[in-house]
Amino acid sequence: MEVRPEVLFILLGAAILTFLPRVIPLMILSRFELPEWAERWLSFVPIAVMAALIGQELFLHNGEWIPIGSNLNLLAAIPAFIVAIQTRSLLLTVVTGVLSLMLLRLWL
């Protein structure tokens, strides 16, 4: 049950600075009506964030571009997208994606 003081110090500093951006907008912005343009802007944030995360996950590995010809992630994403659109089920999408990549690794 060992915790080194220096690790704890860094951990607490990082935890506080991670906590604040999580809670401050919810605490402040929920108090008043945002202007129309701001709500419109925020309505695109979820799609932009998800798409940005997907883009990086599919095309990059450790910050490096994966050559399209050897990008199995991209191939596995195709059935995942199709299942997501057809079934609208998060769980089936995840299972499809994982199985697809597993099979692709076995075959290729």
Add this chain to the structure above:
Amino acid sequence: MSSETRSIPAGEKLAEQDSFLQGVKDCVPTLLGYLSIGLAAGVVQKTAGLTITEIALLSLLLYAGSAQFIFAGMIAAGSSPAAIIFTIFFVNLRHLLLSASLSPYFRHLSVWRNMWVGSLLTDETFGVAIQQAVTRKKLGERWMHGLNVTAYLNWLIANLAGAMLANWISNPEQYGLGFALPAMFIGLLVLSILGRGKLKLDIAIALIAAAVAIGSALLFSGSMGIIIATIVASTIGMAVDKRWK
């Protein structure tokens, strides 16, 4: 839930949607994705020389996947405390956008209750919550806690399991499990877009966001890329969207 066919009074339905248990249930589809990442994080943190207690504290207090990978890597590399704290702060700045985006749905709560709602906010719980929000004006506090706490415990368990597994496996991603996370985001993205009725615009915005995220990740860093992509794509969306009421 759309599969719910039996008719129930509006009040009861609302109460059911706002229950802690419903939040737990709505979290289930995301568990596998974060289990695999948590396992990987546990392995990495253990092999970076962190103790089990330190890993548990990281999972509970920091509670952020990429930040924990960075923490482990920078500790192992002997980086200065200031450099580690600043880097993690920067990586987690995207939570500002997620938190702001959820804020209209929690207007009915007090400032302090909103603090608790936001304290366990992650990409995954945000994705589930905002997808629920498509069909309503506000989100339930108990529902959000059910969602958040389930994800939180899953994350802790996965990290600890990964730390214990570190002695046997060095690369848990090799079995395709690493794809659970992108697949989950694919599901969340598709569900968000299909629920909004702005198909063409949303697809265009998503493609722009993905392209900018990749480009700026190659130029700067991954987390910087997410922030830049979100700001650029949302601004274009705001400017182009004419059908807003």
